[in-house]
Amino acid sequence: MSPTADRAMPAFDIDTLISDAHVGVVVCCGSGGVGKTTTAAALALRAAEAGRRVVVLTIDPARRLAQSLGLSELDNTPRPVQGIDAAAGGTLDAMMLDMKRTFDDVVEAHATPEKAAQILANPFYQAVSSSFAGTQEYMAMEKLGQLRAQAERTGQWDLIVVDTPPSRSALDFLDAPKRLGSFLDGRFIRLLSAPAKASGRAYLKVFSVGVNLATNTLGKILGGQMLTDVQTFVAALDTMFGGFRERADVTYALLKEDATAFVVVAAPERDALREAAYFVDRLGEERMPLAGLVVNRIQAVPAGALSAARALAAAEQLAEGSDQGSGGQAASATVELLRLHAALATTADRQRAQVSRFAAGHPGIPVVEVPAAATDIHDLQGLRSIGVALAG
Amino acid sequence: MPSPALARSLTDARLHVVTGKGGTGKTTVAAALALALAAQGRRVLLAEVEGRQGISQAFDVPPLGDDEVRLVTDPSGGELWGLSVDAKPALMEYLQTFYKLGRAGAALEKVGAIDFATTIAPGVRDVLLIGKVYEATGRTDGARRGQGRLVYDSVVLDAPPTGRVVRFLNVNHEVADIARVGPIRGQAESITRMLRDRSTLVHIVTLLEEMPVQESVDAIAELTAHRFGVGAVIVNLEREALLSAATRAALDDPALEERVRADLTAARVRASGPVVRGLLAEAEDHVERLLLEDEMRAEIRSQDVPVLHLPALPGGVDGGGLSVLAQALTEQGVR
Ligand SMILES: Nc1ncnc2c1ncn2[C@@H]1O[C@H](COP(=O)(O)OP(=O)(O)O)[C@@H](O)[C@H]1O
Numbered sequence: 001m002s003p004t005a006d007r008a009m010p011a012f013d014i015d016t017l018i019s020d021a022h023v024g025v026v027v028c029c030g031s032g033g034v035g036k037t038t039t040a041a042a043l044a045l046r047a048a049e050a051g052r053r054v055v056v057l058t059i060d061p062a063r064r065l066a067q068s069l070g071l072s073e074l075d076n077t078p079r080p081v082q083g084i085d086a087a088a089g090g091t092l093d094a095m096m097l098d099m100k101r102t103f104d105d106v107v108e109a110h111a112t113p114e115k116a117a118q119i120l121a122n123p124f125y126q127a128v129s130s131s132f133a134g135t136q137e138y139m140a141m142e143k144l145g146q147l148r149a150q151a152e153r154t155g156q157w158d159l160i161v162v163d164t165p166p167s168r169s170a171l172d173f174l175d176a177p178k179r180l181g182s183f184l185d186g187r188f189i190r191l192l193s194a195p196a197k198a199s200g201r202a203y204l205k206v207f208s209v210g211v212n213l214a215t216n217t218l219g220k221i222l223g224g225q226m227l228t229d230v231q232t233f234v235a236a237l238d239t240m241f242g243g244f245r246e247r248a249d250v251t252y253a254l255l256k257e258d259a260t261a262f263v264v265v266a267a268p269e270r271d272a273l274r275e276a277a278y279f280v281d282r283l284g285e286e287r288m289p290l291a292g293l294v295v296n297r298i299q300a301v302p303a304g305a306l307s308a309a310r311a312l313a314a315a316e317q318l319a320e321g322s323d324q325g326s327g328g329q330a331a332s333a334t335v336e337l338l339r340l341h342a343a344l345a346t347t348a349d350r351q352r353a354q355v356s357r358f359a360a361g362h363p364g365i366p367v368v369e370v371p372a373a374a375t376d377i378h379d380l381q382g383l384r385s386i387g388v389a390l391a392g
Numbered sequence: 393m394p395s396p397a398l399a400r401s402l403t404d405a406r407l408h409v410v411t412g413k414g415g416t417g418k419t420t421v422a423a424a425l426a427l428a429l430a431a432q433g434r435r436v437l438l439a440e441v442e443g444r445q446g447i448s449q450a451f452d453v454p455p456l457g458d459d460e461v462r463l464v465t466d467p468s469g470g471e472l473w474g475l476s477v478d479a480k481p482a483l484m485e486y487l488q489t490f491y492k493l494g495r496a497g498a499a500l501e502k503v504g505a506i507d508f509a510t511t512i513a514p515g516v517r518d519v520l521l522i523g524k525v526y527e528a529t530g531r532t533d534g535a536r537r538g539q540g541r542l543v544y545d546s547v548v549l550d551a552p553p554t555g556r557v558v559r560f561l562n563v564n565h566e567v568a569d570i571a572r573v574g575p576i577r578g579q580a581e582s583i584t585r586m587l588r589d590r591s592t593l594v595h596i597v598t599l600l601e602e603m604p605v606q607e608s609v610d611a612i613a614e615l616t617a618h619r620f621g622v623g624a625v626i627v628n629l630e631r632e633a634l635l636s637a638a639t640r641a642a643l644d645d646p647a648l649e650e651r652v653r654a655d656l657t658a659a660r661v662r663a664s665g666p667v668v669r670g671l672l673a674e675a676e677d678h679v680e681r682l683l684l685e686d687e688m689r690a691e692i693r694s695q696d697v698p699v700l701h702l703p704a705l706p707g708g709v710d711g712g713g714l715s716v717l718a719q720a721l722t723e724q725g726v727r
């Protein structure tokens with residue numbers, strides 16, 4: 001099971017990562033459904049039980065996992081996880097991101113109470129904070145920034161583990177906040193809100209023809225109220241803090257620090273590994289520190305010493321024997337076990353071939369394989385077993 | 393064997409909305425459904441709205457643009473067309489239809505108003521996307537909507553995932569805050585009428601795993617509460633059980649290990665301890681998985697919605713796999 005045999009694929013040792021006191025932030029990324037949340041939680045638990053003071057930010061945990069981490073309370077702040085082994089002196093706090101609430105908090109922290117109330121009641125704000133694509137990614141980054149500031153201020157955590165939103169593409173985590181920032185700082189919104197600020201005549205003369213046509217037309221379709229909402233929203237935000245884009249840039253910079261480590265999670269399938277490859281390449285371009293790749297849900301084959309082909313041949317032989325009556329009924333269970341084994345071993349071979357292909361294209365990237373558990377992972381014990389697998 | 397419930401719900405269906413947790417196979421199932429309908433002699437449109445080019449990938453054709461493209465012509469006379477709906481051209485088309493904008497459209501584009509309206513204006517994007525699907529569903533070959541024959545017999549929509557689908561379909565509510573009067577309001581109301589009608593069905597794709605099943609159950613409740621018709625739950629990537637009931641029972645028998653060892657030896661396989669115990673461990677894991685899947689199946693059945701099943705294709709869906717899935721849907725009574 002260990003990929004170390006393959007020279008292109010050094011082993012990714014999660015224990016080295018979590019015992020490195022220099023590492024303060026671990027970000028778990030990957031395409032949707034591959035096991036990001038599970039990996040983040042397992043890694044955080046293992047680090048805490050190894051003595052680190054950890055906070056894990058989960059985004060969309062499976063319901064039963066959330067319950068066993070004590071995340072049923074949705075108050076958007078970290079709470080201690082019960083039932084961890086604290087013998088090494090570590091602690092584990094966990095939280096689940098509430099993006100709307102996080103956005104509201106940002107507003108409240110940066111505006112006078114009256115102004116904040118005005119923004120929170122703005123219909124345009126409400127729509128952007130609860131439904132716009134990219135808001136979740138933006139707020140995940142925002143929350144990471146907040147947790148980091150809190151860790152520095154209080155010293156209560158020395159490791160922050162972050163899960164990322166369930167986007168189709170792992171790249172969304174890096175791109176969506178900027179995209180949202182650019183939209184909110186976008187040309188048309190600026191133009192809409194500009195006359196309110198710079199009401200100089202010269203300015204109006206230059207822009208008014210196109211803008212007036214545009215606002216009038218959009219006003220007709222969308223309703224004039226909405227454009228007014230947008231104008232007040234942007235104007236109010238501007239006085240609160242610098243543009244959205246700058247704010248996203250600040251958190252983005254945090255991801256480039258060398259105290260940050262990215263863990264990329266993938267399933268052993270073509271699409272997921274292709275996404276992982278895009279993401280790994282992107283981290284390289286951005287000079288963001290990649291710790292390694294977790295290939296999650298690899299088919300485990302306990303009887304791996306027996307090849308698929310050999311198992312099938314033996315199954316055929318035994319099946320023929322029982323047809324003729326010599327082996328009788330007795331062999332039928334063995335025949336089924338052999339056929340099952342052949343199916344599993346074939347799957348495992350196909351998965352390994354996919355992983356090798358990834359490794360060949362990305363030599364030198366540390367990889368660890370985590371076997372697929374027979375059932376879902378929904379308690380601390382399950383997370384611990386994932387943690388053991390992550391340690392190779 | 394079509395179940396009576398499925399047959400009843402499919403009778404009037406013209407617009408099939410396919411949703412599901414991301415990654416469960418929404419796009420694949422939507423494509424297979426569209427193909428199944430086309431293979432029965434219908435003229436079918438398959439539309440996607442998330443700009444992912446899933447249709448082009450599934451049918452291995454060049455990326456789709458704003459134009460409807462014929463993907464398949466079936467010997468039965470059926471046809472399958474594909475469309476990737478993009479909000480921007482949809483808005484331009486909309487402005488043209490209702491406002492006869494002409495060159496002013498370009499001015500809107502230039503100041504960023506089109507970008508604004510299609511990306512950030514809440515709800516507008518969804519109205520535009522689904523508005524295009526509405527237009528195609530009701531399109532006729534006569535001079536005006538409602539005159540002549542319908543251009544498409546069926547429309548299949550590869551919709552946003554379960555977490556977003558109700559918000560997506562609930563356009564009327566979404567624009568209520570934005571536009572209290574005017575054409576977009578009127579359009580939203582017509583769209584909502586169609587979506588709540590018997591001719592629209594929402595199908596939910598799931599896997600036999602905890603999270604997708606949970607999301608499906610939640611989605612059924614939410615869709616029903618908003619008066620959208622749920623068609624079927626489609627269980628995708630079903631694997632066959634590789635162990636018979638007799639073998640599953642035998643796993644509890646301590647004598648099995650010896651028997652397996654003897655059988656392996658008889659078949660001239662080296663029956664080492666790790667291999668024998670490994671085979672038994674694999675079987676136990678498999679049984680545990682099967683039990684979980686049974687639990688998930690029971691949970692789905694308790695929803696009182698017709699259930700369809702699609703096998704996991706060992707080689708993936710490339711090269712003919714879609715037809716196999718389409719055939720499976722037809723055999724289960726999809727009309
Ligand atoms: N190694 C594993 N073995 C078995 N089930 C797993 C494993 N990793 C994840 N799962 C299950 O897969 C589902 C999706 O995992 P999750 O971590 O929520 O994915 P993501 O956060 O990437 O969407 C969950 O139900 C989880 O319990």
Ligand SMILES: Nc1ncnc2c1ncn2[C@@H]1O[C@H](COP(=O)(O)OP(=O)(O)O)[C@@H](O)[C@H]1O
Pocket residue numbers: 271412413414415416417418419420421446628629702703704705706707708709710717
């Ligand atoms: N029944 C099936 N058998 C084999 N592979 C499948 C099946 N259904 C889907 N897939 C594969 O699973 C992956 C995800 O499917 P896709 O339809 O793109 O999901 P979604 O649209 O829900 O994200 C694709 O690689 C697809 O080819």
Ligand SMILES: [Mg+2]
Pocket residue numbers: 036037038059060061163164165166
């Ligand atoms: Mg997750």
Ligand SMILES: [Mg+2]
Pocket residue numbers: 418419420444446
């Ligand atoms: Mg898709």
